[in-house]
Amino acid sequence: MKTLYRYISLELVKTATTAFFLFLFVILINRASQIAETILGQGVSFLDFFSILLKMLPAFFGIVIPIALIISITMVFLSMESNNEITALKSCGVSIKQISVPVIILGVVASAISFYSTMYLAPKSNVEVKRDIERLVKKKLTMSITPKNFSSNFPGIIFYVEKIFPQKGIIEDFMVSIQKKDKLITIFGKEGNLRTENDTVFLDILNGSAQILNWKKPKDFQFLTFKNYTVELFKFSSEERFNARKYQTLSQLLKEKNVESQTEILKRLCLSLSPLIVGILIFSIAVSLPRGAFGTGISLTLLTIVIYYVLYTFSKRLAFGLKLPEIALLPDILFGALSGLLYYLSIKEKLKIHTGARW
Template identity: 25%
Template structure:
């Protein structure tokens, strides 16, 4: 039995590794195409691009781990069923219940990994991804501000600095013309300035010290002195439309999400739509890891019930079943955010449904019920190929 479970477990690991690598490769290629303007505009190197993709991996792995778990178990037991290995084991006195330890342990390991991605990895990746983009934006802004040259790269803003330190980002004799506010223009002069980033708020600032603001509104002119003043640089041009200004619930840490969702009496100070999104995200980060166990246990009896099914068709069926699950999950997210359903019901209904179905299917598989997969259209397709 130990040898049997060890071999099943090894095969599960190999298919899981292959599946997760393939899915991640496809997604990262898609992201590369999506961020091509950002990478080309920022002149980001290959190592920096790899680092950014590494920060995005926990977000994708949270969703991909359940489908890879389901696909691995489905294909392994489908192969065993097609090669009559399960029939041979049954003839030797082993029931399907005796084969459960290896897939259960495998599903529990995948669930633990997905919990780590959900509670810690996602927020770590998001925070570092935002910080890296902000640092790239700061570097790009420093390169754009050349000493002794009026810079007009940012809409509504004109910058001039007599000297610019590219390493520290400090400037001297700074002049700023601000026309971003309608009906008002401001001219800001200061002896010292510095480019700063505020990753928490997604802002890039030019910090000025001990200067003056000449503000013109209609026909009135006012002069203000300041000790510290910040000019916000619009990031849309630098980051090619990528928004880092607002931290969305799916990018927040687990602790912050729980704190917002349990706002209690302070919930009135939070936008209701945002509050519902935070509550939905909390349940989603709990439901997806559990889906590894549910979908894995669902895939095993499904694979045992089908006979005469080749792996390429099994792959399509497995993807279709996960699509059904993900559609139910997406509907739960939509209904939860709109207030039609509570987040607990909307997000956990797919897991409960598939868990009940998996128990029924497992009993059918133990009683040796099966679905013969010999469809006429497949026969005709094979004849045409021949």
């Protein structure tokens, strides 16, 4: 029996590992194209670009791990079924329950890894990525400004720029709107230079004009022209704060003791348990399909994944909207009940999925 368990486990691990890196690569390519549009060509080195991509990866482990395991279970057991290995094992007195042992063990292991990823790795990854982007923004202040488009790269500030020279931090033929308390300052300039000094962003302007409107005193409207003018745009906080839930680990969420934090914890817990719950469901389906029903098995697997994640997204939003954290566990409750039922029927060999293929 140990040889059988070792064989099944090895096949599952190999297929899951391949699927894991494949899905991760697809996500990486998608994210790379999005980030490249923003930072490449703005004086940001490829090394910084690659570093951000690598630090983003742990944030996707919680999603990729369940999918990789589910796909591997489908591929391995459909392959065994098509090669009559399942039939041969049954004829030797090996039950479906015994065959399922490696699946359950790997499901528990995958869920544990997914739990650690969603509760700790993903938040830390999000923090590191944000810090790196803030660091790049400080170094290359024109990075988030798009030529011939309105850009809001700092709170209360809107840019419109005709030309940008990212390497030098110079902008030409621009407009900048600055909202400060009761005043709206609109500046037009021929040339400007963005720079940082002691965590403060300054804009040095050459040959420009400014319109200053006091909302409380509209009659005090001012129009100024100047050859040289420096305006303070933004001051970076000396203490970085990451209050959003996606930046908080399990330990930090537990300290807050509010409904939103509880919902976030249960939402992550729901996702981390999916490898075990959905894995058992897919196993039950795979061993109940007739020989040669490979296409049907893949289709059912993909449909199961889609339904789970649609339900996961819906329950997450519903839990936050109604402020009922327990609703976040709805996908695992429903799929857990279905998995338990199908698993029971499959080990009793009472579950037969007819697709028109031969048994």
